[in-house]
Amino acid sequence: MSQFKSHAKEGYMLKSLNTICFYVLTILLLLFPAIAMAQQKINLTVGQIHVLPSENIARVAVGDGNVLNAVTDDDKEVVLFARAAGDTSLQLWDVDGNSKNYHITVGSAVQNRLQHEIRNMLNRIQNVKATVLGEKVIVEGERLSDADRERVQLLAKHYPQIIDMTSQIGWDQMVLLDVQILEIPRSFLQELGVSWQSNTVGGFNAGVVWDSVGRNLLTRPGEQALDAVLAQSHPLGYFGVNALLSSSLKAMTNEGKAVMLAQPQLMARSGATAEFLAGGEVPYAIADGNGNTQTVFKPYGVSLQITPRIEKNGIVRSSINVEVSSIDGSMALQGGPALKIRRTNTEFNVRSGETLVLSGFISRDQMQNMDKVPGMGDVPILSALFRSKKFQNQETELAIFVRPVVVSSDNEDMQRRIMRSQAIVDSSFEQQPLINVAIRQEVGSKAAQMPVSTQAKVQNGRVDVAKTFAAHHFYSRELPAFTVPKKSKLILRPLNSKKLKKGKVS
Template sequence: MTPAFARAFAAFLLLPAPLLAQATLPRPPASAPSPFADMVRPAPATPAVSTVPLAIALEAGTGRLMTLPRPALTVLAADPRVARVQPASPTTLFLMAVAAGRTTVIATSEDGTPVAEYDVTVAPSRAAAAGAPPAPVAMPGAGTPPAAPPPPSASAVESMIRRMVRGAERVRVEAAGRNGFVLSGTVPSAADAQRAEAIARAAVGDGPGLVNQLSLLSSLQVNLRVRVAEISRQVSRDLGFNWQALANDGNNFLIGLRTGIAGGVANAITGSLSGTNSVARVGAGVSSSRFDINAVVDALASDQLITILAEPNLTAQSGEVASFLAGGEFPIPVAASNNANGSTISIEFKQFGVSLAFVPTVMGPDRLNLRVRPEVSELSTEGAISLPLSSGVVTIPALRVRRAETSVELGSGQSFAIAGLLQRNSNATNSGLSGLGDIPVLGTLFRSDRFQRNESELVIIVTPYLVRPVSDPKALGTPTERLRPASDLDRILERQQVRRGGRPEPIRARFDAGFVVE
């Protein structure tokens, strides 16, 4: 074996196996199927969100209401000069074609994942192309920016509003100026009017060229029925002993205990003192010509339950304020001026009682937004002030006020309540003989206890109604229309002052009265 042959044979053995296979085995043709193709299973692919956009074709000046597969947070149009988007809800959006061209609309969720993607192609408007000259096309490289697309016509905006807004068949859109519109006609509710205005404003842009003169078909009169109920309870308990030792030496010299709960009721037993309380209490005493001893036992329990009920009924127009007051006014002196002759006092009046103020707003055929401000106030001596004047001292009372203010949205005939306005006061009084009242067990005979508790609760129930005026005046009546004065026989036998019956005969004159008699 020659050295050259040995070196060539060694180099041949050192070749890599794949290269050796490529060199020795012929490559099968690309079209020949593999005999093992049916035995090989491909690995499962990871599911991915489809990024194939949905193709949408529109005409300039038209629009469409798009429904998304799931709620979206952000919606973006790549070229707003071609198409604009206006979200209507988390799952719907308005797509409005502005000018001829092509753009992409992408909607993403809160976490940034794509919800939907649309490939929007806008064709030129046939109505605009029929009467308008073709827009100049800027040549590439000319250095001039492309002209802005023309705004949609009034007829295109009107057609878009009628397709996207419920009950907008009577809406009219007229051109005003170079880039403005005037909306007129009627819509069912305020929400529909806002939706129509949003569509028109998106077509106009940010300019102030939009005049909204839409009116509503639904009733704008709101009747509010309010029931104000206040329950006040006062519980008092008196229990104890009160001694009165009276010494009489015949010379009108009296010694007695006048303090305590029963200090003013000695006249109920002996009649020797002029008391101020006429309620008789249980007592016992020993009386002689020169010495009297009276022991009065207080055991009085009382419960007082007071209910105040007011039912104001108000009717107001949507967006207007209506108020009500059932109570009174009390005077307050106010210093008007201070000159060399002295101060001048004027009088101002402050309202108190049950008051109500509300502002209704009609949102739809059966939807109301309501701002309510009920208030219940009463005069109180707690916190009252006294003013010294030249003619005397004037005491100005204070007001105890409970007020609530809220804003809710509800349907016609639905009610809501404002409750939890509670007030509780407790007062305990102990009185007795010093020293003797502190003795264990026996000290109870020489002291009196009084406990008083006041509780009050205020509940306000509000019910709004959408109402319309009554065309027939006979449909409305007063509570006294079917009441007649009772006869003498009814008053004697049945002890009734009025009796129920049909409507009384109207009072008419026996002659023709008036300025003109036909």
């Protein structure tokens, strides 16, 4: 009986295995035509002719006859005619029943030409990869400079087919903007070689020094100058080597011929805007649609907005917006005082370290308004300029010198400035104890190590630190703790002097 049950069980398992094999074979047979009919992609342009070589063709089927027309030639090849833009399918059968399936994409001739032009323009930009995806052009790239990113964005603005997926350099270059606002004699700029326009609109003066032989900026200002053929309402300025200019300004300041009104130093990354304002804010009362009154403030004084951009060749292309405003006492308004504004906006290209000069922002009527309007004597820069007797006699004028310098983190001058600033901070402010103090590297010899706490050595009622501690160069705040007997004196020996500094210890 048990043997009969064993044979029945084996028969059941064999039947189940046969059933599984049957289903697997059926699935493979069903998938085989799909695999055999895997679509091949063909891209065409409207009006283009494409030939598909194929033998023993029995039948041809086109999904959309408005997009594609297919004609057989002696059953050996199929000629395709692209009629209109769109997508369709093409299927071929031979005499044995085998079939081939194609996916045909017909694009517009104009669209393909635009994609070709876009790819040619993008190939000129380094680190940029262009991929055509349907009707779109995907632009990818890393570590692009500001100039290259600006070119890609300009192309994306004119060609909607572009999808910008680029990224810029992680660490942008920095530009140090050294600005000097001075009261200088009118003859000073002519002596440097700047030829100012005689007739100007709005009180602005502009000049430029140019080398007529080499067609470059003069390497030594003061040798020759040409009249600047510029629009009167758009002043440029002086370009030249800054060393000679700085020495001349410093000499004139020491002699009292020039007055330094302000000298801000601004730092901005390439493409960002640095702003400077010396003045104040005037309150205004405004009313909304419901009649509610609120107070807003509008700045006035001397305002600078500079946006530098670093090009590939090291040229600094900057946009500068200078505005000089003062309170106009001739107009009395209920909402608040009126402002008289003189503004200029220009772009200039200079090399790192060269200087631009803007002048002629103050006019005679502004000087007279100072005596009429209360509070104008407190405006920075303008108050000092108006109080000058030479300026009132029109012997001097306000000039703004802008000198952009490209700097980096490893710049020696910047490192010296940081060290000097840190030394000033350390000497002026007492450093607070930190919770997490970094562990310092041990000194090589044990004799040079300082004990945490020790008993001071007293000789004749005096404590000698040099004999108490081993030789070590340390700051005063790093002096270890030690005990001093009462009524004893503490002697500290400086590292660079043999003299003793004595002081009583409480």
